[in-house]
Amino acid sequence: MISYSELKKGVKIVLDGEPCEITESAPLFKARGHSVLKTKVRNLKTGSVFSRTFHPSDSFKEPDISKIEAKFLYSHRNKYVFCEKDNSSQRFDLTSQQIGNRSNFLKPNQIVEALIFEGETVNIFLPIKIHLKIIETPPSLKGERAQAGTKTATLETGAKINVPPFIESGDTIEINTETEEYVRRIE
Numbered sequence: 001m002i003s004y005s006e007l008k009k010g011v012k013i014v015l016d017g018e019p020c021e022i023t024e025s026a027p028l029f030k031a032r033g034h035s036v037l038k039t040k041v042r043n044l045k046t047g048s049v050f051s052r053t054f055h056p057s058d059s060f061k062e063p064d065i066s067k068i069e070a071k072f073l074y075s076h077r078n079k080y081v082f083c084e085k086d087n088s089s090q091r092f093d094l095t096s097q098q099i100g101n102r103s104n105f106l107k108p109n110q111i112v113e114a115l116i117f118e119g120e121t122v123n124i125f126l127p128i129k130i131h132l133k134i135i136e137t138p139p140s141l142k143g144e145r146a147q148a149g150t151k152t153a154t155l156e157t158g159a160k161i162n163v164p165p166f167i168e169s170g171d172t173i174e175i176n177t178e179t180e181e182y183v184r185r186i187e
Helices: 094-107
Strands: 013-017 018-029 033-041 047-052 064-074 079-084 087-095 111-117 120-125 129-137 153-156 159-165 172-176 182-186
Touching: 064 120, 064 159, 079 094, 087 094, 087 120, 094 120, 159 182
Parallel strands: none
Antiparallel strands: 013 018, 018 033, 033 047, 064 079, 064 111, 079 087, 111 120, 129 153, 129 172, 153 159, 172 182
């Protein structure tokens, strides 16, 4: 059992029979020493995020979650199809709502981490840093390289992110998938 005092960002719990992860938590102190914990919770099955307030008397079951390596195959009509890394006959699909913004950084044959809850694959997680190629970005103007600023670039997955002015089309860059931001140029 997970107690109130153990609730913090990243902790996974079973809430209303569903696996959930706490994404934000902030203690709120009320009069006479009574405190509550205001949180944002993400349902790992549906991908929905909601607010919930927990009290010191609350306790939760720890979800029985296992992880496997999976490979992204393709997407079609808001469904994302994956298979086990070493067994392409074991396929599963997730909806765009379950995956959320992570779909912006999925490319075919990319290895991800799949979460399994009660025998069912409920979600995937990307590596924190991935390498993607720039397909299109406006050319840099002379003298612009020395100035601070950003420009919009289109990645090979179709996502658009802000990059420094010195980045050119064809460059490979590293992206932080949690913040969805440029980290550095690779090539």
